[in-house]
Amino acid sequence: MPISSEPLGRSSGQYARAAQHTLHTPPAATNGDACMTCAMRQFCAMNPYEFARTRQMDELVLCQRPAKKGEALYRVGDTFNNLYAVRTGSFKKVSLLSDGREQVTGFYLAGEPLGLDGISTGKYASDAIALEDSTVCIMPFERLEVLSREIKAVSQNVYRVLSAEVVRDGNLMMMLGTMTAEERVATFLLDLSRRLQRRAYSSTEFVLRMTREETGSFLGIKLETVSRTLSRFQKEGLIEVHGKEVRIVDLEGLRAAGHETATGDQPRRPPILASECTAKPV
């Protein structure tokens, strides 16, 4: 059974069953060197000590799973079984309010961890939806727990990844609580740029995989405001925009707009929005 053809169903029951299945009968597509052959291995938050531990990580990454654009990896309330690492592509995390309102509460690029909010109650607290055709590595949490009790580096890394998510969320709250629309958009672009750069992509030219509406939802503003602000930045010569394609022209200017205090005081604290885990020991 090729994993790659298995649909990502909407129904939580269906998905839960699929996950159970993979736990007990690894399909043929599973390989023993998921991490060794992964282009993202040195950026992967779930991979402690970067290269060194990939053999052990391979015990953990049971199989990979594709997700087509728009498909859900999991939904709010689905039974939590696995953590995921984005292998290729990108995802949005969507949270729901009881009255039906929803908000994008995060974007996740290759190497970043998904599903951390499920550990606490045994149900995922958000939806994870692919922004483009993507693949993820599946890490059954039970295996991760066992491995983490055997190998110190693994437990340290899980703690670190979880804590990094807490820090990241705190920074997002700051953005939502204190910044103007202009600052939010600038910060958003700079954060994306930084995260892409880390993955050896261009930090000045990239494609926004999310719509204006998703961007606005994430930033706590309306899509029209996102659009207007991008247009203004273009008029001011800070960036060039053509639909989803963005080129950063004046990095310093953009930093000023985003209020990263103009020039050079980076090292003081972790970058706003970054969910990076640089995988150094605690």
Added chain:
Amino acid sequence: MPISSEPLGRSSGQYARAAQHTLHTPPAATNGDACMTCAMRQFCAMNPYEFARTRQMDELVLCQRPAKKGEALYRVGDTFNNLYAVRTGSFKKVSLLSDGREQVTGFYLAGEPLGLDGISTGKYASDAIALEDSTVCIMPFERLEVLSREIKAVSQNVYRVLSAEVVRDGNLMMMLGTMTAEERVATFLLDLSRRLQRRAYSSTEFVLRMTREETGSFLGIKLETVSRTLSRFQKEGLIEVHGKEVRIVDLEGLRAAGHETATGDQPRRPPILASECTAKPV
């Protein structure tokens, strides 16, 4: 050396040294039954299996520490050594933006965990400041790690507590991203009420330990807006306010204002803002 007289210094160096010190030479004030004698033991997020494990927890809670109103337990950038559990009183978590702006990103009541954001980089990412004269239990993270590799319930609980903080932060982001000022204030009151109730305090009459400014900062609105909204709620007969004292008169009305979809659909998802950890196995 009585711990209770040790000042909570501003200097990170000073604090780090103090922490090191307690790690190696437990002072006289340390007792072996911190948890057994704790009034909050059944509500404590750090205490797995509620009562059952308190003996093991007592190995972990090295000593307690008082913090007078306004004092910092730790500051941004301080070396991370310990996790804390609020034992009595309450704290605010304050995050900083590089340009000096700051925001309250959380309030913490008895039984709730502090310092989780320090694990990731080895430095705390926020300040923790006492809102009133308070005490905390100190849990050296190194001990917690050791214990968590020995006892499955401990590691599970640490994972759960970290994940619960991620869920909580996600809910806060939703609030900041989608709610009106009125909804935020109502949600804030309802959340406080719920958390106090859990601790066997009155859920309808309580004291706001934070100022209007701190409340506003937390909610992403200005102190005047907090004040006006509280006054409006009072005029509408939802609450009674006298300075910091609040009495909830019309719970359903307040829920409607906070948009918890009027009547009765609670169990669907964890309460907004709650950082509770009910300590069930994962």
Added chain:
DNA sequence: CGCTGGATTGACTTGCGTCAACATACGTGG
């Protein structure tokens, strides 16, 4: 090739911020 979802831009509205005056509570020292 036309349809549909997404993006842009403009005109108008409004919720909340800002500024300011005043009220009250609190803690601090005489």
Added chain:
DNA sequence: CCACGTATGTTGACGCAAGTCAATCCAGCG
């Protein structure tokens, strides 16, 4: 223990950043 001064809280008047509504444009896809 009281008195004063500073913190905090309340309320009003006004302005503006961002939301709303709407028209148009554009691009990708069947």
